[in-house]
Amino acid sequence: MRKKGIVAIVGRPNVGKSSLFNRIIREKKSIVEDIPGVTRDRIYGNAEWLTRQFIIIDTGGITLEDQPFAKEIKIQAEIAMTEADVIVFLLNHQDGLTDEDKVIARILYKTKKPVIVAVNKYDKKGLSTDAYEYMSIGLGEPIMISSTHGIGVGDLLDKMIAEMPKIEDEIKDDRTRMAIIGKPNVGKSSLVNSLVGEERMIVSEIAGTTLDAVDSNLQVNGKKYTLIDTAGIRRKSKVFETIEKYSYLRSLTTINSADIVLLMIDSSVKITDQDTNIGGLAYEERKPIIIIANKWDLVKDKEKQILKKEDEIRAYFKYLQYAKIIFVSAHDKTRIGKIFEAVEDVKEALNRKIKTSVFNEVLNRAQLINPAPNHNGGRLKIYYGSQVEAYLPTFVMFVNNPSYVHFSYKRFLENQIRLQFGFDGVPITLLFRERK
Ligand code: GDP
Numbered sequence: 001m002r003k004k005g006i007v008a009i010v011g012r013p014n015v016g017k018s019s020l021f022n023r024i025i026r027e028k029k030s031i032v033e034d035i036p037g038v039t040r041d042r043i044y045g046n047a048e049w050l051t052r053q054f055i056i057i058d059t060g061g062i063t064l065e066d067q068p069f070a071k072e073i074k075i076q077a078e079i080a081m082t083e084a085d086v087i088v089f090l091l092n093h094q095d096g097l098t099d100e101d102k103v104i105a106r107i108l109y110k111t112k113k114p115v116i117v118a119v120n121k122y123d124k125k126g127l128s129t130d131a132y133e134y135m136s137i138g139l140g141e142p143i144m145i146s147s148t149h150g151i152g153v154g155d156l157l158d159k160m161i162a163e164m165p166k167i168e169d170e171i172k173d174d175r176t177r178m179a180i181i182g183k184p185n186v187g188k189s190s191l192v193n194s195l196v197g198e199e200r201m202i203v204s205e206i207a208g209t210t211l212d213a214v215d216s217n218l219q220v221n222g223k224k225y226t227l228i229d230t231a232g233i234r235r236k237s238k239v240f241e242t243i244e245k246y247s248y249l250r251s252l253t254t255i256n257s258a259d260i261v262l263l264m265i266d267s268s269v270k271i272t273d274q275d276t277n278i279g280g281l282a283y284e285e286r287k288p289i290i291i292i293a294n295k296w297d298l299v300k301d302k303e304k305q306i307l308k309k310e311d312e313i314r315a316y317f318k319y320l321q322y323a324k325i326i327f328v329s330a331h332d333k334t335r336i337g338k339i340f341e342a343v344e345d346v347k348e349a350l351n352r353k354i355k356t357s358v359f360n361e362v363l364n365r366a367q368l369i370n371p372a373p374n375h376n377g378g379r380l381k382i383y384y385g386s387q388v389e390a391y392l393p394t395f396v397m398f399v400n401n402p403s404y405v406h407f408s409y410k411r412f413l414e415n416q417i418r419l420q421f422g423f424d425g426v427p428i429t430l431l432f433r434e435r436k
């Protein structure tokens with residue numbers, strides 16, 4: 001289980017949320033450029049501080065049209081309280097403490113999660129005696145920062161990490177955690193219903209506003225599984241789910257909690273950008289993934305269509321070539337068992353260990369049939385390699401010069417490894433080191 005902590009920034013407009021967000025996220029533009037959806041203006045990002053990786057959310061990016069401030073800020077705070085492990089409440093020192101800040105503070109009192117108060121635009125150096133003013137809201141001692149100058153941001157990051165639960169160490173049991181993701185109407189809640197039964201209706205569906213995630217446990221063939229956030233899947237909330245950015249965020253946080261991602265699409269209609277954007281999230285988070293092509297009952301001439309449909313899916317999800325595709329009908333409950341077979345295959349692939357001697361034979365043969373092209377002023381030569389201990393299958397190769405590795409040659413090597421050893425459904429990592 002590899003779950004990252006999640007930090008959300010809340011605060012009224014103009015306090016500097018997106019400035020702080022941008023200072024903290026680690027840009028990864030180069031590798032994700034050709035993946036649809038992931039380079040758009042986004043409200044979440046990956047960050048790292050003192051070797052701890054976490055996800056950071058700028059709730060200010062979730063906007064609702066024609067909503068009064070009080071309503072908008074309430075939704076932002078609720079989203080933070082639901083999705084995040086740590087909440088940063090940002091204020092603006094140039095304005096001091098405002099009534100609107102007090103409104104937000106009152107909402108945040110309700111959460112059991114750690115809230116860190118940070119006061120932004122504190123651009124001057126010196127003692128932060130000004131901090132006392134902000135203690136009156138009762139959320140603890142604030143950290144004075146300047147997002148644009150970087151002052152105090154390190155202290156804030158220290159505090160975030162300190163408050164973040166050690167999630168990586170927390171989850172150690174024999175359950176396989178699965179996230180079912182996909183755009184609205186592909187059949188996610190139908191699948192959940194056919195797996196856990198209709199009777200488990202979720203209370204918050206009636207209450208409407210509580211956003212507590214509810215997981216469902218089930219057992220299939222003696223193996224234990226957890227479906228993450230089944231409440232979120234079934235809830236057809238009017239306000240939240242219609243905010244596209246929020247639905248992506250929700251997908252991301254669900255993916256983050258999962259061992260294996262089930263990406264559902266509707267096989268009876270064409271694939272859209274929203275499908276591939278959601279798939280891109282799972283890819284980016286480097287999660288094992290299975291594509292569930294649902295509503296297969298609606299497709300006529302199945303024998304003839306299956307290969308065509310597979311090609312179509314592969315063409316749209318170019319970056320998910322390693323994912324298995326399973327055609328099911330959640331409605332008729334047909335082929336549902338295949339999902340669990342595929343999940344077990346993925347688990348087996350995650351634990352597969354390749355013998356070094358066999359791996360090196362494959363490396364040698366790969367270089368014989370297709371020697372590396374000249375790149376960056378030299379030709380790559382791989383001397384030897386081996387699989388190393390890691391959560392995802394990871395191979396280290398010792399080479400004459402890592403800068404000679406061309407992207408397409410790396411992909412060729414990955415394909416050769418997959419051809420020989422499978423690893424269906426799981427991302428694999430290839431690392432190149434210079435042999436001294
Ligand atoms: P948001 O609406 O809360 O996301 O706020 P923004 O990040 O968009 O910032 C609003 C304005 O405040 C922008 O003009 C920023 O350049 C400015 N700003 C943000 N952080 C600081 C800061 O630390 N010091 C100063 N002086 N200005 C800042």
Ligand code: GDP
Nearest residue numbers: 184185186187188189190294295298329330331
């Ligand atoms: P969600 O928004 O992804 O949770 O989708 P739902 O489970 O609510 O399904 C949306 C619609 O598709 C509903 O009318 C379902 O009855 C229908 N549906 C779901 N799965 C199937 C399926 O396998 N076959 C057919 N024909 N319809 C389905």
